[in-house]
Amino acid sequence: MTGPAWELTLKVGTAGQTHALAAVLGAQLVAGDLLVLTGELGAGKTTFTQGLGEGLGVRAGIISPTFVLVRIHPSRPDGPRPGGPDLVHVDAYRLGSASEIDDIDLENTMDGAVTVVEWGRGRVEHLSESRLEVDLVRTLGGGSPAANLTAGELTGRAPAAATATLDFDTDDDDEPRTIVLRGFGPRWVTPPDLPEAGPGPAPEPEPEPEPTERTS
Ligand SMILES: Nc1ncnc2c1ncn2[C@@H]1O[C@H](COP(=O)(O)OP(=O)(O)OP(=O)(O)O)[C@@H](O)[C@H]1O
Numbered sequence: 001m002t003g004p005a006w007e008l009t010l011k012v013g014t015a016g017q018t019h020a021l022a023a024v025l026g027a028q029l030v031a032g033d034l035l036v037l038t039g040e041l042g043a044g045k046t047t048f049t050q051g052l053g054e055g056l057g058v059r060a061g062i063i064s065p066t067f068v069l070v071r072i073h074p075s076r077p078d079g080p081r082p083g084g085p086d087l088v089h090v091d092a093y094r095l096g097s098a099s100e101i102d103d104i105d106l107e108n109t110m111d112g113a114v115t116v117v118e119w120g121r122g123r124v125e126h127l128s129e130s131r132l133e134v135d136l137v138r139t140l141g142g143g144s145p146a147a148n149l150t151a152g153e154l155t156g157r158a159p160a161a162a163t164a165t166l167d168f169d170t171d172d173d174d175e176p177r178t179i180v181l182r183g184f185g186p187r188w189v190t191p192p193d194l195p196e197a198g199p200g201p202a203p204e205p206e207p208e209p210e211p212t213e214r215t216s
């Protein structure tokens with residue numbers, strides 16, 4: 001497997017910025033695109049997908065009656081992209097392997113839709129020769145330890161208790177995230193056109209060190 005053609009690292013400060021950034025990306029996506037979303041529980045994968053849906057102009061809240069792990073959001077005729085691709089939103093958290101992914105027949109919808117798979121790394125790469133990987137990383141104390149997790153590290157996730165400790169009661173509080181995008185295959189030879197930082201106020205800058213002035 002060859003590496004990405006490029007890698008883009010973006011910083012956001014709020015859930016709204018994650019949503020807005022994804023909306024800018026969503027407006028540029030076309031039928032057949034495959035996005036693989038990676039990030040720990042609560043990192044913002046669904047938030048990002050909701051932003052994609054806004055940019056694509058698809059209907060919200062439609063649940064596929066046949067399989068709850070897959071939600072199909074049809075393009076809205078009155079949205080920004082009438083006749084544009086639908087959004088197929090997959091949560092592969094409970095799916096063990098690539099063969100279980102094959103059971104849900106994403107091939108049937110892929111050509112006419114943008115397919116977004118949460119927890120897709122290591123499970124869906126075989127579906128397309130091209131993919132856009134999106135990693136959402138909590139930026140705690142400036143570190144970014146999870147940016148390059150492998151599929152194996154992800155399947156052996158941290159126990160729920162560890163995540164709960166991190167989450168506490170702060171679920172709805174805005175926190176900084178680092179969003180890393182990587183393009184694979186002919187579709188993603190060039191990166192999408194995205195603002196340097198998410199729209200809105202930029203995350204807090206590093207405080208300038210106090211100038212030390214010597215008087216003697
Ligand atoms: N910068 C941010 N970007 C995205 N979400 C953020 C940010 N700051 C805070 N949040 C909050 O974090 C939560 C992210 O939840 P979300 O459901 O999007 O995560 P997820 O990665 O899909 O989780 P899961 O693995 O359970 O599917 C939301 O409550 C959101 O408001």
Ligand SMILES: [Mg+2]
Binds near residue numbers: 045091118
């Ligand atoms: Mg989710």
